[in-house]
Amino acid sequence: MDNKMKLVFPALSENEQFARTAVIAFIMKVDPTVEQITDVKTAVSEAVTNCVVHGYPDKKGEILIECELLNDALHIKISDFGVGISDIEEVLEPFYTSKPFEERAGMGFTIMRTFMDSFELTSKPNVGTTVSMVKRLDKIA
Amino acid sequence: MKIKHRIDKIGLHIYLQGELDEFFQTQVKEQIDNLIENNLNIQSVIFDMSGLTFMDSTGIGILIGRYKKLKKMKIPCFIANPSFSADKVFTISGIYDLIPRV
Numbered sequence: 001m002d003n004k005m006k007l008v009f010p011a012l013s014e015n016e017q018f019a020r021t022a023v024i025a026f027i028m029k030v031d032p033t034v035e036q037i038t039d040v041k042t043a044v045s046e047a048v049t050n051c052v053v054h055g056y057p058d059k060k061g062e063i064l065i066e067c068e069l070l071n072d073a074l075h076i077k078i079s080d081f082g083v084g085i086s087d088i089e090e091v092l093e094p095f096y097t098s099k100p101f102e103e104r105a106g107m108g109f110t111i112m113r114t115f116m117d118s119f120e121l122t123s124k125p126n127v128g129t130t131v132s133m134v135k136r137l138d139k140i141a
Numbered sequence: 142m143k144i145k146h147r148i149d150k151i152g153l154h155i156y157l158q159g160e161l162d163e164f165f166q167t168q169v170k171e172q173i174d175n176l177i178e179n180n181l182n183i184q185s186v187i188f189d190m191s192g193l194t195f196m197d198s199t200g201i202g203i204l205i206g207r208y209k210k211l212k213k214m215k216i217p218c219f220i221a222n223p224s225f226s227a228d229k230v231f232t233i234s235g236i237y238d239l240i241p242r243v
Contacts (some may be wrong), residue, residue, distance in 0.1 A: 013162070016162045016164055038195075038229075041195060042230065045197040049199070103205065105201035105234060
């Protein structure tokens with residue numbers, strides 16, 4: 001059965017565990033494999049971290065997660081309404097980080113791209129950023 | 142997130158336990174750095190991941206930061222017992238070229 005859900009929560013790093021666990025709870029009824037679960041968990045964690053750390057560097061804001069289960073695939077959008085990204089090509093480069101002194105790996109988008117079946121990044125400066133991803137959860141995936 | 146340690150002839154074994162993400166970043170870095178600074182006569186540092194139930198790229202940033210510090214002190218470091226999913230994250234990042242898996 002197809003299904004939908006939306007989550008809105010404050011952009012705090014202590015909510016990361018809640019966010020990834022909630023998304024996993026949502027997909028459990030299609031009986032994903034352990035690998036599919038950890039792939040989704042990791043990708044959600046990366047996207048939410050980006051919203052917390054980069055979307056809202058100064059002010060506090062909210063994160064919106066929209067999930068849809070469609071034909072045994074998870075369609076997920078994770079959005080912030082923060083500063084946005086001016087150069088999308090640059091941030092998608094592996095190892096790119098805007099905060100090198102905080103010992104960040106610059107691997108977030110690379111992990112989302114690798115762990116999910118499709119990945120798209122849209123952003124507008126001072127409007128916000130959305131990551132849209134799809135993960136197939138059928139057995140042959 | 143919990144950190145335990147043990148010292149033997151091989152070196153300082155640091156056991157990371159629980160879920161490692163952005164929320165625990167500062168705390169984990171500080172605890173590991175304290176352990177290293179209090180044990181500067183060790184042969185090596187082994188980051189044991191067997192108790193880690195979740196890790197995102199925060200783990201890569203933390204380990205590469207510790208690797209850089211240890212390199213200055215000429216102390217080699219290694220990754221032991223990563224879970225299937227932690228190993229996937231480590232492999233994508235190429236971290237094993239700097240911190241070999243044992």
